Amino acid sequence: MREAARIVHKTCNLCEAMCGLRIEVQGCEIKRIEGDPDDPYSRGALCPKAIALGEIQNDPDRLKKPLRRRGADWEEISWEAALEETAERIAGIQRKHGDDAVALYVGNPAAHSFGILFGLTPFTRALGTRSRYSASSLDQNPKHASSLLLFGHWLHLPIPDVERTSFMLMLGANPVVSGGSLMSAPRFSGTIRRLQERGGRLVVVDPRRSETAKLADEHWFIRPGADGWLLAALVHTVLDEKLGRESPAGARTDGREALAETLAPFAPEAVEATLGIDAGRVRALARAFAAAPSAVCYGRIGTCVHPFGTLNSWLVDVLNLLTGNLDRVGGAMFPHPALDLAGMISAQGGTGELNTGRTRVRGAPIFNGDMPTACLAEEIEAPGQGQVRGLITVAGNPVLSAPNGARLGRAMQGLSFYAAVDFYLNETTRHADLILPPSWSLEHDNYEALFHGFAIRNTAKFSPAALSPEPGQLDDFELLAELGLRLGARKGGALRKFALGLLRGRVPSVRTLLDLALRAGPHGDGFRPWRSGLRLRDLEASPSGIDFGPLGPGLDRILCTPDGRIDLAPTAMRDELTRLANELAAPSEQESFRLIGRRDVRTCNTWIHNTRVGTKGRERCTLLMHPDDASKLGLADEQTVRISSRVGKIEAPLELSSDLMPGVVSLPHGWGHHGPGLRMAVAEAHPGVSCNDLVDDAVLEPVVGNAVFNGVPVRIEAAD
DSSP states (O other), X not given: OOOOOEEEEEEOOSSTTOOEEEEEEETTEEEEEEEOTTOTTTTTOOOHHHHHHHHHHTOTTSOOSOEEEETTEEEEOOHHHHHHHHHHHHHHHHHHHOGGGEEEEEOGGGGGOHHXXXXXXXXXXXXXXXXXXXXXXXXTHHHHHHHHHHHSOTTOOOEEOTTTOSEEEEESOOHHHHSOSSSBOSXXXXXXXXXXXXXXXXXXXXXXXXXXXXXXXXXXXXXXXOHHHHHHHHHHHHHHTTOOOOOTTGGGEEOHHHHHHHTGGGOHHHHHHHHXXXXXXXXXHHHHHHHSSSOEEEEOHHHHXXXXXXXXXXXHHHHHHHTTOBTSTTSEEXXXXXXXXXXXXHHTTOOOOSOOOBOXXXXXXXXXXXXXXXXXXXXXXXXXXXOOOEEEEESOOHHHHSTTHHHHHHHHTTOSEEEEXXXXXXXXXXXXXXXXXXXXXXXXXXXXXXXXXXXXXXXXXXXOOSSOOOTTOOOHHHHHHHHHHHHHHHHSOHHHHHHHHHHTTOOOOHHHHHHHHHHHSTTBOTTOTTSOOBOHHHHHHSTTOEEEEEOOOOHHHHOOOTTSOEESSOHHHHHHHHHHHHTOSOOOOOSSEEEEOOOOTTOOTTTTTTSHHHHOSSOOSOEEEOHHHHHHHTOOTTOEXXXXXXXXXXXXXXXXXXXXXXXEEEOOSSOOOOSTTOOOHHHHHSOOOOGGGGSOTTOBOTTTOOBOOTTEEEEEXXXX
């Protein structure tokens, strides 16, 4: 008798929107995936990416058993053999060359996996290396640095209260497509519509008239890299014209005079020529923002992957603070998540460090222990004490996502050993010696621990497994914990080996860890049975999730500075403002174009290009260019063009669009699926090109060492 169909409630883990899903399962088959109308956060929202969950589940290219390299070929091996060999090879390199000779890279999908987030802690302790890299140094560390400087904790990010604001100023973001970024916000087009229906206003500043900009009340073109001058001019105007509003947050600030003095060169009239935006228009924007009943400024990827990324992020927060819109309804507020990662880190005595050292080869800054990924290739290539000779990647594809990825791919061929925790043979893992594939999202329990802390509403939802994994297959947490146990046993003494031997095979489940974390959280019982409080069983009894209400004031709860005050003029930011002022000059005529990225609603970084839903329809990996620029170069729509930079050259079809600012061109991120050794049939049939092969790995933002993807100088010409 055929098994009856059942409904499993999941949270989509393919972007930050955290859309709730209803998945109909019959036996081992996914019958249908649809939005969950009862989800209190997403309320039935769904985009094409959710369908990709089922396609990845059934993808014949998805790896389910460990692979070991044998020359140019691969062989399947047992989990026991794979874990033992990985631990032995890593330990061998570290015994000979030191712990730092093995590097760890953690990719973007880890942020969506409770198992990886919690499994990395014991694993990195066992690994013991300071050579740690992550996707955060490619896109978001400037935001974390701003929060660390202002509020004393790198994870306490102010989140726009978009559901109640009356004025939103947005720079370098496209949440209609992305679902929000460090602002988890499903159904954002509906959010904009409701904002406008209540008489509110949205202003978008972007070099491209994006999908979000097309819905805005105003769209301002801005040259890539000029965001800092605009933000500095806005904050200058607020101070100069005394437009600020008193607020409890403002009463806790110091350094206003020093801030005003450092901002003196940035009057709108002084930056007008460099910025390319009329000074009167800038002043009018500052006045309207400050006078609105509530307002919030939000800057994201375009302002972060930028030569002044940390400064931009800090100016956004300062603008909200000075106008009385920080920690205020309709402004920028702090979520109160049921699983409080920031609080757990604080309880262990860690709130983050701006500068934890310098890299070996270049002397680039290390933020919060996170080395700049743009420096990984040189750390592999350059001989000497501390040279990276071994590598572990977890859920990452840095050959496509890092600057000058072609160089990184070549460097990886010289590693003594490389193990990848991944279930695809992709552009990065094809260089591995061993591949350890964890179960897929539909095959294990999950909780979006990180992104509930960046959400525009306080909710909680548990995602149980919808299907069973292959026999013997490990989930992310089990894999990292087991590998860490084996590695620790090889590196520890006899007593430690004995203790680890007792623990082996007793790795706690994700459910156990999640229940403990929820009980320790702000809504939990604090492990006091006589108190009521949130536990995992409560989330299981509410499969669509639990709504804890809108964001509320929380500065007193989250402020972690030593004196309980907010410094408006930290030395690092005053130095950056001085550097920005030194670049004030009218832009000269340049032969090069400025390259920016863009995102498509069907894709998320490099994740789902091996699915039909991620590649169907029109060609998406095209170079956007304004028709006037194409006419000057004698280029035509759909013509193949060559794009070249200091570090590389690629070819792509041209797509003409007046949505792009003249002098600017745009390529999407995450493509470039070609070369020997891949096992991704759909992706290889729609390869595209990697825009990051043009990004200069020698250029870093100087405060946290973030990569600079925004405004890359490139030349465009007809391909041969």
